Amino acid sequence: MIDRLQALADRYEKLSELLCDPDVASDPKRLRDYSKEQSDLEEAYSAYTEYKSVSSQLEDAKLMQGEKLDDEMREMVKLEIEELSARHAELEEKIRVLMLPKDPNDDKNVIVEIRGAAGGDEAALFAYDLYRMYTKYADSQGWRVELMEASESDLGGFKEVIFMINGKGAYSKMKYESGAHRVQRIPVTESGGRIHTSTSTVAVMPEVEEVEVEILDKDIRIDTFCSSGAGGQSVNTTKSAVRVLHVPTGIMATCQDGKSQNDNKTKALQVLRARIYDVRRQEEEAKYAGERKSKVGTGDRSERIRTYNYPQSRVTDHRIGLTLHKLDAVMNGDMDEIVNSLTIASQAEMLEQENLA
Template identity: 50%
Template sequence: MFQKLDDVVKKHEELNQLLMTEEVISNPTKLMEYNKALASINEIVEKYKEYQEIKGEYETLKEDLKSEKEHELKEMMLEEISELEEKIPHLEEELKILLLPKDPNDEKNVIVEIRAAAGGDEAALFAADVFRMYTRYAERSKYKVEIIDKNETGINGLKEITFLIKGNGAYSRLKYESGVHRVQRVPDTESSGRIHTSTITVAVLPELEDIAQVEINQSDLKIDTYRSSGAGGQHVNTTDSAVRITHKPTGIVVTSQDGRSQLKNKEAAMKVLASKLYEMELEAQRSSVESERKSQVGMGDRSEKIRTYNFPQGRITDHRIKLTLHKLETYLDGDLDEMIDALIAYNQAELLKNVGDEI
């Protein structure tokens, strides 16, 4: 581990020197590239320096203790040594986590798809609740939300909705949300008070800044235009501005109708298509490496039941990490950080098991 950390410090010094050269200063592309590389390792270098200072202080105190004669001073030194002995393992654990391989998509925006599944109108109403939950979380996190496409029901529900969440690190926080979300509650239309179980599916994709990252043959696309419509099929406008793109080799269909023009909707739909194809490739790579697959907490598997929202008991349970929170009301209002932090910590622990020997 310490050899790796020394290598990171060396790289940090080299990047700082390169950033002061005329060649880099006069080249905006290189300047941006090196600054980004520097920013990606700043936290590791700072934490390693903190570790070295504390470890140095610890070694000095142990050495001084050998020659100290005064009882009171020895007691104080022993107390400080004890405190540092507690700190050092925690810092070493933090350094191990910082050295874990980074997901290259973590800093990206995310495309989220929510679809009502089993449960009819109740599933559509829950889909609308979960969409609101993510928009409230985005507001709390200073992210922005842009709707790409939505299909509403006549009872304020959502059959499906696709939207973009824009913000630094959005994917790193929301990537664990992919899967089946289950709700248990008494629907407003249920006169007998019987609890119904309904499900929705959530898919979270990293947004590709450049769709050229994915090879898409135009001859593989079937592009249709149609009139945008709202709930109940009422026409929103009188032009064929909505766009539907079918990728014939995979059968993937994407639509966009919330943009102001056909061009904007086509751009948005192509971005969703590229992100889906990119995710398919990532999933194929993950599946081919068993150890990496074990380190995931259900990311990308849309058939996996990941979470239950139980209204009668006011609780949310994540089945992957066996965590239950009794704060359903605030959770649905976007207070997701406790659950997300727990999922990240679990995933890091699993990764450490797999790469611990290498580190």
């Protein structure tokens, strides 16, 4: 690992030189690529730099401990060794996590799909609540949310809603949300005060570039139709809504919330590309399912991942056994504790697998 860290440090320092080169400064693409690469290495470089410094100080302190010292100085050296040893261990663990293989999608924007599942109108209302939770969480992270497609229920919920979250690291924090979310509460339509259980499904997919998933014109069928729902005078009068079918896979995407047919086509192709990529990714993961049992799940939307219990103000993530008694805060976008716990669980699992390898 030390060799890998030294190679990383050498590359970071080389990038610093390149970024000072006038030829690079005058080339926007190289400047952008080198800046991003250095930014990606920065945390590991800083940790390794501190690790080397602490290691050197610890070695010096241990040498000093072998010298003839008075009682006061010996006690000071002992305390210093204890503090440096603790920091040394912390940095070792941090570096091990930083050197884990990176998910190439972590920095990408995400496309999120939420659908009301079991529970009818109540499931649709819960789908709206999840949409609101994610948009508020996105706001807290400084991300931008763009609605792509929505199908409303009679009571104001969402039968289905598709939206994009634009922001650095969006996928790294949102990727564990895929799965079935269960709500337990008294529905607004329930006159007898009984608690009902409903579910909504969430799928989180990284935004995919055209070069990552090539969609050939001959492989798609595009249909246009009149939009439905809110949208102004053009609704039901112009064929601005777009449905795109990828014939080889049978995967389809529809968009009607854009300002024009061209806008809707662009968004529908974005969703289609992400869905095709997601299917391929899950097929690849299925090949290794017997070897790798993930605590935080595979992203299968049929897997029950979390329960939101309103009477007890409780949120439970079943994958890692995390229970929080602050439902209102979570539904208002305070998801940091859940996201961080899932990330730590995933990293611990990867470290365990690395140790077994």
